[in-house]
Amino acid sequence: MPELPEVETIARGVHERLRGDRIVEAWFSRRREPFKTPLARQAKGLEGRAILAVHRTGKHIVCELSPADGSPMAGLQAKPSAQWIVHLGMTGRLLVTTPDAPVAPHTHARLSLTSGRELRFVDPRRFGRLEFRELSLRAGFRAPGADPMEVTAAEFARLFRGRKLAIKAALLNQKLLSGVGNIYADESLFRAGIRPRRQSGRLTRAELEALLLALREVLEHAIRLGGSSVSDYVDADGVRGFFQLEHCVYQRTGLPCRHCKALIRRILVAGRGTHYCPRCQR
DNA sequence: CATTTCACCTGGTGGC
DNA sequence: TGCCACCAGGTGAAAT
Numbered sequence A: 001m002p003e004l005p006e007v008e009t010i011a012r013g014v015h016e017r018l019r020g021d022r023i024v025e026a027w028f029s030r031r032r033e034p035f036k037t038p039l040a041r042q043a044k045g046l047e048g049r050a051i052l053a054v055h056r057t058g059k060h061i062v063c064e065l066s067p068a069d070g071s072p073m074a075g076l077q078a079k080p081s082a083q084w085i086v087h088l089g090m091t092g093r094l095l096v097t098t099p100d101a102p103v104a105p106h107t108h109a110r111l112s113l114t115s116g117r118e119l120r121f122v123d124p125r126r127f128g129r130l131e132f133r134e135l136s137l138r139a140g141f142r143a144p145g146a147d148p149m150e151v152t153a154a155e156f157a158r159l160f161r162g163r164k165l166a167i168k169a170a171l172l173n174q175k176l177l178s179g180v181g182n183i184y185a186d187e188s189l190f191r192a193g194i195r196p197r198r199q200s201g202r203l204t205r206a207e208l209e210a211l212l213l214a215l216r217e218v219l220e221h222a223i224r225l226g227g228s229s230v231s232d233y234v235d236a237d238g239v240r241g242f243f244q245l246e247h248c249v250y251q252r253t254g255l256p257c258r259h260c261k262a263l264i265r266r267i268l269v270a271g272r273g274t275h276y277c278p279r280c281q282r
Numbered sequence B: 001c002a003t004t005t006c007a008c009c010t011g012g013t014g015g016c
Numbered sequence C: 001t002g003c004c005a006c007c008a009g010g011t012g013a014a015a016t
Helices: A004-018 A040-045 A153-160 A167-172 A183-190 A204-223
Strands: A022-028 A049-059 A062-067 A084-089 A093-097 A105-112 A118-122 A130-132 A265-269 A272-278
Touching: A004 A049, A004 A062, A004 A093, A004 A204, A022 A049, A022 A093, A040 A130, A084 A204, A153 A167, A153 A204, A167 A183, A183 A204, A183 A272
Parallel strands: none
Antiparallel strands: A022 A105, A049 A062, A062 A084, A084 A130, A093 A118, A105 A118, A265 A272
């Protein structure tokens, strides 16, 4: 489900609710191996640590954790000594609940907290990834590509220089840009007036500038509306987003373009359903 | 190397 | 109602 705006919404929600809370016990579903970090090590690593902050990088949610309870420097002013890194895949959810809330099917992790609440990871398709990282052993997690909200126009243009792949495929490549997925690739290309199959290396400077601007506007607007709930996305409180109501092309195949009334088309680019307006996008 | 295709999963939808 | 094909917000390994 989740692209940058959905992940940002969830990370902010978890941050606001759980900052300063402490993990008492971590439970993992046995049948959910393989996570990135083996379950036993992950559970042992998490227990006793306070959640200092939660933020997004790319499509990953990073929980910054204090040293374990009992060790010196375990307080809330501590510097992070470990991270819990959550990638939601296609169908992952991260939910803050009360302990008595019904446990959804496909719940694969439950962290019980000092406050009495729980942080739950639910993931029907099991494409999500969980990783525990000890910062004394490894550097903090960083998404591999540039963040679309922070990249400069020059850096953005450089990402595509000399590349032959379609601009849509390039936007989806997380090693180039981190955080853009199928919805926001289609929506930003529409807003910039660019066909998804255009060769990325052949876009003009003006088109690249328009694309970066469109991308930022679309992502910011989507964050303000709490993300897109296409089928089952919800935030950390289980609340749906509203940006799906603003989509111009995504999943609007055969419907009239909101701008010019031409019928929206669906094609396959990089193996993904791709939606565009044949008149507005060139 | 750059790029494309496919496998990994479950569940929902729409046609027959 | 059932069965089946197809589709899905993501990614990384394998193939080209």
